[in-house]
Amino acid sequence: MKLNEKETEVLEILEENSRLSIDSIAKMAGISFEETEQIIHKLEREKVIIDYAATIDWRKVEGHEGVTAMIDVKVAPKRGVGFDEIAERVYRFKEVQSVYLMSGAYDLSVVIEGRSMSEVARFVSEKLSTLDSVLSTTTHFILKKYKHDGRIFETGEEDKRMVVTP
Amino acid sequence: MDSSRFLSASVTELKPSGIRKFFDLAASMEGVISLGVGEPDFVTSWSVREACILSLEKGHTAYSANAGLMELREEISFYLDRKFHVNYEAEREILVTVGASQALDLALRTIINPGDEVIIPEPCFVAYGPLVKLAGGIPVYVSSNSNNGFKTLPGQIEKAITQNTKAVLICSPSNPTGSMLSRKDFEKISNIIKQHDLLAISDEIYAELSYDEEFTSLASLEGMRERTITISGFSKGFAMTGWRLGFAAAPAPLLQAMLKIHQYSMMCAPTMSQHAALEALRNGEEDVQRMKTDYRRRRNYFVRSLNEAGFPCQTPGGAFYAFPSIEYSGLSSEEFAEQLLLEEKVAVVPGIVFGSSGEGFVRCSYASSLSQLEEALKRMASFMKRRQHAGAQWKTLQDF
Numbered sequence: 001m002k003l004n005e006k007e008t009e010v011l012e013i014l015e016e017n018s019r020l021s022i023d024s025i026a027k028m029a030g031i032s033f034e035e036t037e038q039i040i041h042k043l044e045r046e047k048v049i050i051d052y053a054a055t056i057d058w059r060k061v062e063g064h065e066g067v068t069a070m071i072d073v074k075v076a077p078k079r080g081v082g083f084d085e086i087a088e089r090v091y092r093f094k095e096v097q098s099v100y101l102m103s104g105a106y107d108l109s110v111v112i113e114g115r116s117m118s119e120v121a122r123f124v125s126e127k128l129s130t131l132d133s134v135l136s137t138t139t140h141f142i143l144k145k146y147k148h149d150g151r152i153f154e155t156g157e158e159d160k161r162m163v164v165t166p
Numbered sequence: 167m168d169s170s171r172f173l174s175a176s177v178t179e180l181k182p183s184g185i186r187k188f189f190d191l192a193a194s195m196e197g198v199i200s201l202g203v204g205e206p207d208f209v210t211s212w213s214v215r216e217a218c219i220l221s222l223e224k225g226h227t228a229y230s231a232n233a234g235l236m237e238l239r240e241e242i243s244f245y246l247d248r249k250f251h252v253n254y255e256a257e258r259e260i261l262v263t264v265g266a267s268q269a270l271d272l273a274l275r276t277i278i279n280p281g282d283e284v285i286i287p288e289p290c291f292v293a294y295g296p297l298v299k300l301a302g303g304i305p306v307y308v309s310s311n312s313n314n315g316f317k318t319l320p321g322q323i324e325k326a327i328t329q330n331t332k333a334v335l336i337c338s339p340s341n342p343t344g345s346m347l348s349r350k351d352f353e354k355i356s357n358i359i360k361q362h363d364l365l366a367i368s369d370e371i372y373a374e375l376s377y378d379e380e381f382t383s384l385a386s387l388e389g390m391r392e393r394t395i396t397i398s399g400f401s402k403g404f405a406m407t408g409w410r411l412g413f414a415a416a417p418a419p420l421l422q423a424m425l426k427i428h429q430y431s432m433m434c435a436p437t438m439s440q441h442a443a444l445e446a447l448r449n450g451e452e453d454v455q456r457m458k459t460d461y462r463r464r465r466n467y468f469v470r471s472l473n474e475a476g477f478p479c480q481t482p483g484g485a486f487y488a489f490p491s492i493e494y495s496g497l498s499s500e501e502f503a504e505q506l507l508l509e510e511k512v513a514v515v516p517g518i519v520f521g522s523s524g525e526g527f528v529r530c531s532y533a534s535s536l537s538q539l540e541e542a543l544k545r546m547a548s549f550m551k552r553r554q555h556a557g558a559q560w561k562t563l564q565d566f
């Protein structure tokens with residue numbers, strides 16, 4: 001759908017920080033509170049805004065240190081439905097965080113999050129590999145996250161300016 | 167022995183900057199939210215930092231040409247042409263300096279004979295007057311008025327012109343008010359400058375940060391190129407304050423004269439900063455735009471919130487300063503800033519340090535994170551509430 005300038009502005013502000021109050025968003029975009037509210041409701045209704053999420057560094061939370069794996073999956077596409085059917089069967093699993101259809105050496109890139117390596121391994125061997133059209137899988141465990149979805153996890157860039165300057 | 171007797175008269179007469187005094191107080195306190203900074207809160211773009219690291223790895227640690235790396239001067243020439251439609255020849259009309267600050271100093275020292283007057287619309291950047299004085303000249307301040315958004319009125323400039331007037335020093339978008347002159351405003355001012363055969367010094371350091379209107383470079387107006395020294399730099403738009411890099415552009419006779427002083431006093435600007443600036447000009451546009459979008463949103467947020475909190479404030483067209491009125495507090499701008507700092511730990515700069523027409527206002531920089539701005543506004547609002555009673559009394563007294 002085609003968005004106007006104000007709607008795009010609201011989306012950009014929300015993408016940067018979805019916790020801002022409608023009042024703050026309205027002020028930043030230079031439009032009224034009511035109009036901002038309407039824009040947000042419309043974009044939610046139209047599923048342009050899909051969800052509001054936080055980027056969390058779970059490694060810092062005791063008992064929550066999970067593991068993430070990226071799995072390259074080769075599949076045999078089905079007549080009529082191509083890759084879509086197998087993709088859906090994969091993304092329906094709750095362990096699966098994201099699924100992308102790729103060009104190149106393999107077909108699907110699947111990101112899995114689990115509590116432990118063995119949990120991920122079990123998912124791959126018992127659920128993913130046993131799907132009909134899956135030909136092979138290659139699992140890569142992520143050792144450390146530096147940047148995720150455009151967010152740098154630790155920048156070390158705190159404000160180093162003096163308190164007052166000309 | 168009192169060693170101060172060795173000081174020159176011009177230095178002795180110079181008053182320390184009002185900002186400095188305030189800085190010492192603010193720096194001695196902990197947990198201060200600062201709206202008192204005159205610099206971006208962004209760290210210089212990574213690609214620029216990377217380019218500097220690379221240049222160091224390659225061993226570019228020697229002096230450059232006095233006027234700056236030829237490559238950089240060429241790039242500045244393209245940049246001025248591309249963005250502001252002014253044409254300067256890289257070889258003889260562009261000088262790379264140690265910040266816009268040094269470019270200003272050079273411009274003034276190059277043109278001023280003892281007793282020459284320089285007209286300066288105020289409120290203005292704190293360095294203008296002192297630099298004119300240090301060059302042996304006399305700053306002639308022209309006050310501007312909040313009713314017209316602190317825009318310099320051509321008529322006022324004209325009134326201030328005397329036989330001794332040499333130049334007019336103009337800054338748009340302005341520090342501290344953020345006000346911006348339109349092309350029409352500039353046309354009127356430039357007509358007066360031409361009529362009276364004066365020189366213009368145009369401080370365009372905030373050119374990249376103009377939010378609502380297209381920026382007009384004074385030298386791009388008819389007949390102004392030959393009588394304008396354009397001053398700019400990388401500090402604000404490119405978030406490169408600490409790199410100390412700026413430039414001046416002017417017709418060859420003026421610029422070559424500035425170069426004479428520069429080569430004796432400074433030799434050249436830092437070479438590694440020049441390499442960084444090259445990258446900033448070649449590939450920095452996207453980052454400049456990203457920062458600008460961010461400032462614009464914060465400006466909108468901050469100015470509307472200031473007005474809600476009882477600080478009447480016009481929407482500034484550029485830079486990253488808001489200049490709200492503190493009239494309803496019943497305090498002078500210095501009292502306001504000091505008490506706000508001590509009671510609420512929010513640093514703003516008293517308007518008076520930028521000239522007498524800044525009285526009744528404070529400079530707030532919105533180059534801070536939104537959460538800092540939110541918190542600062544909360545504290546300012548509660549400070550204002552406590553003062554409002556006194557303010558009401560003060561106001562009625564004034565009305566009589």
Ligand SMILES: Cc1ncc(COP(=O)(O)O)c(C=O)c1O
Pocket residue numbers: 166204264265266267268291337340341369371398399400401407410411412
């Ligand atoms: C209007 C104005 N001119 C010049 C400067 C100095 O800039 P630079 O860091 O390039 O010396 C400043 C810095 O605050 C400024 O506000």
